[in-house]
Amino acid sequence: MLISSSLRDYVSYYRDKRLLTVFAFGVSQGFPWVLIGSVMSAWLKDEGLSRSMIGLFGIVFSAYTINFLWSPLLDRVRLPLLTQWLGQRRSWIAAGQLIVALSALALSQVDLKADLYQAALLCFIIALSAATHDIAIDAYRIDILPPEESEKSTAAAAMATSGWWSGYALLGAIPFFAADLPGINWPEIYALLALIMLMLFGITLAAREPVSHREHTQQQLQAQYQSRLAGLEHSRLQRMLAWLAVTLVEPFRSFFNRNGVKAALALLAFIFLFKIGEAFLARMSIVFYKEIGFSNSQIAQYSKLGTGLITIIFAFLGSIFNHKYGIVKGLFISGVAMAASNLMFSWIAVAGPKEHLYALAIVIDGFTQAWSLVAMVAFISMLCDRAFSATHYALLASLGSLGRTVLSSYSGVVIDDWLGGNWAVFFALTALMVLPSLIFLYAIRHKLYEIEQNYHNQGKSQQEK
Numbered sequence: 214m215l216i217s218s219s220l221r222d223y224v225s226y227y228r229d230k231r232l233l234t235v236f237a238f239g240v241s242q243g244f245p246w247v248l249i250g251s252v253m254s255a256w257l258k259d260e261g262l263s264r265s266m267i268g269l270f271g272i273v274f275s276a277y278t279i280n281f282l283w284s285p286l287l288d289r290v291r292l293p294l295l296t297q298w299l300g301q302r303r304s305w306i307a308a309g310q311l312i313v314a315l316s317a318l319a320l321s322q323v324d325l326k327a328d329l330y331q332a333a334l335l336c337f338i339i340a341l342s343a344a345t346h347d348i349a350i351d352a353y354r355i356d357i358l359p360p361e362e363s364e365k366s367t368a369a370a371a372m373a374t375s376g377w378w379s380g381y382a383l384l385g386a387i388p389f390f391a392a393d394l395p396g397i398n399w400p401e402i403y404a405l406l407a408l409i410m411l412m413l414f415g416i417t418l419a420a421r422e423p424v425s426h427r428e429h430t431q432q433q434l435q436a437q438y439q440s441r442l443a444g445l446e447h448s449r450l451q452r453m454l455a456w457l458a459v460t461l462v463e464p465f466r467s468f469f470n471r472n473g474v475k476a477a478l479a480l481l482a483f484i485f486l487f488k489i490g491e492a493f494l495a496r497m498s499i500v501f502y503k504e505i506g507f508s509n510s511q512i513a514q515y516s517k518l519g520t521g522l523i524t525i526i527f528a529f530l531g532s533i534f535n536h537k538y539g540i541v542k543g544l545f546i547s548g549v550a551m552a553a554s555n556l557m558f559s560w561i562a563v564a565g566p567k568e569h570l571y572a573l574a575i576v577i578d579g580f581t582q583a584w585s586l587v588a589m590v591a592f593i594s595m596l597c598d599r600a601f602s603a604t605h606y607a608l609l610a611s612l613g614s615l616g617r618t619v620l621s622s623y624s625g626v627v628i629d630d631w632l633g634g635n636w637a638v639f640f641a642l643t644a645l646m647v648l649p650s651l652i653f654l655y656a657i658r659h660k661l662y663e664i665e666q667n668y669h670n671q672g673k674s675q676q677e678k
Contacts, residue, residue, distance in 0.1 A: 239376020268625025
C-alpha cells in the first residue's frame with residue numbers, strides 16, 4: 214500500500230475547485246475527437262465511402278502523435294496579448310479552442326463528396342489545434358497541484374478522464390441523436406458542435422492560472438548554458454543558443470537523466486504498446502455498429518451516453534484502487550480487462566445486433582476505458598519534471614497516441630483486405646494486441662514500483678517542509 218490517507222480524506226479531494234477546472238478542461242480535450250472521429254466517420258459512411266477510406270481518414274489524428282515536437286514551445290513561448298491576459302497555460306488552451314471552433318464552423322459549409330480533401334484539411338487543422346491545446350491542458354493539470362499535494366494526483370487523473378469522456382461520449386451523443394431527427398443533416402450538426410466549443414472557450418476565460426516556479430528554473434538553466442557559451446563573441450547569438458538549448462535540449466536530457474537511459478526507453482516502449490488493440494477497435498467501432506444494424510440513436514444511447522456515464526463512474530472507482538494499491542497494479546488489471554472487452558465485440562459480430570449484448574459490451578468497455586485512462590494519466594504525470602511539464606507529458610502521451618492514431622488508421626485495411634470483412638476475427642485480433650504490453654509491464658514492474666514510491670515520498674518530504 215503506497216498511500217496512507219483514508220478513503221474519507223481521498224473523497225474530500227474532489228471538493229477542491231481546482232479539480233473542477235481539470236474536469237472542464239478534460240471535456241475540452243475529448244470533444245475534438247467527436248468532430249474528427251465518430252461524427253466524421255458516420256458522415257463519411259452515410260456518404261458511401263469505403264471502410265478503407267474511412268480508416269485512412271483517421272491519419273489526421275497523426276497530429277496527436279507528433280505534438281511533442283513543438284511541445285517545448287508551450288513551456289517557453291508567450292503568445293502576444295493572450296499570455297499577458299490569461300497566462301502561459303490558459304493562453305495556449307484558449308487559442309486552440311478558438312481555432313477548433315472556427316474549423317468546425319467551416320466544415321459546416323463543406324460539400325463532403327465534392328470537397329473531400331478540403332474536409333480532410335479542416336479535420337487536420339482541428340487535430341493540430343486540439344493536440345496543441347492538449348499539451349497546455351495536461352501541463353495545467355500537473356502545474357495546478359504542487360508537489361506536497363501529490364496524493365491528489367489520482368483524483369486529478371480521474372477528473373481529467375471523466376471530463377474527457379464527458380466531452381467525447383456525453384456531448385458526442387448529441388450529434389447522433391440529432392442525425393435521426395427529420396431535416397437535420399451533418400453540416401448543420403457541425404455548426405452546433407462549433408457553438409459547443411465556443412462555450413468551452415468561455416470556461417477557459419473563467420479558470421485560474423496555476424502558480425509556477427517554472428520560469429525561475431528555466432532562467433537559471435539558461436544562465437548556465439550562457440556561461441558555457443561565454444567564448445562566443447556575439448552576446449545575442451549566445452543568448453539565442455542558450456534559449457534553444459533550454460527549450461529543445463534540456464527537457465529531453467532531464468527526462469533521461471531522471472530515469473536512466475535504459476529505464477527511460479523501457480517506459481517509452483510500454484506506453485507505446487499499451488493501447489494499440491483498443492485503438493484498432495475504436496477506429497472501426499462506429500462503422501461496425503452501423504454495418505451490423507444498429508441505428509444512430511442506438512449508437513448515441515449506448516456507445517456515447519452509456520459509455521460516457523459508465524466510464525465516469527468507473528473512473529472514480531478506479532482512482533480509489535490506484536490511490537490505495539498503486540498505479541502499476543491498476544495498469545495490469547485494466548490491460549486484462551481490455552482484452553476481455555474486445556472479445557465481447559467478437560460475440561456481437563457472431564450473434565448479430567442484440568441490444569443486451571451491446572449493453573454488456575459497453576459496461577465492460579466503459580470499465581476498461583476508465584481504469585486504464587486514470588492509471589495511465591496518473592502514471593505519465595508522475596514521470597514529468599515540473600520545469601518542463603508540457604514537454605514531458607506530450608512526449609509520453611504522444612507515444613500512447615501513436616498506436617491509436619497512425620497505426621489504427623490501417624484498421625479498415627485489416628478488416629477489408631486481410632480478413633475479408635470478418636468482424637469476429639478482427640476483434641479477437643485486437644484482444645491479442647493487448648498481450649505484449651502486459652508481458653512488458655510485468656517485466657519492468659520493479660522499476661515502476663520504484664518510480665511510484667519515489668514520487669509519493671517526494672510529496673511527503675515537501676509536506677514536512
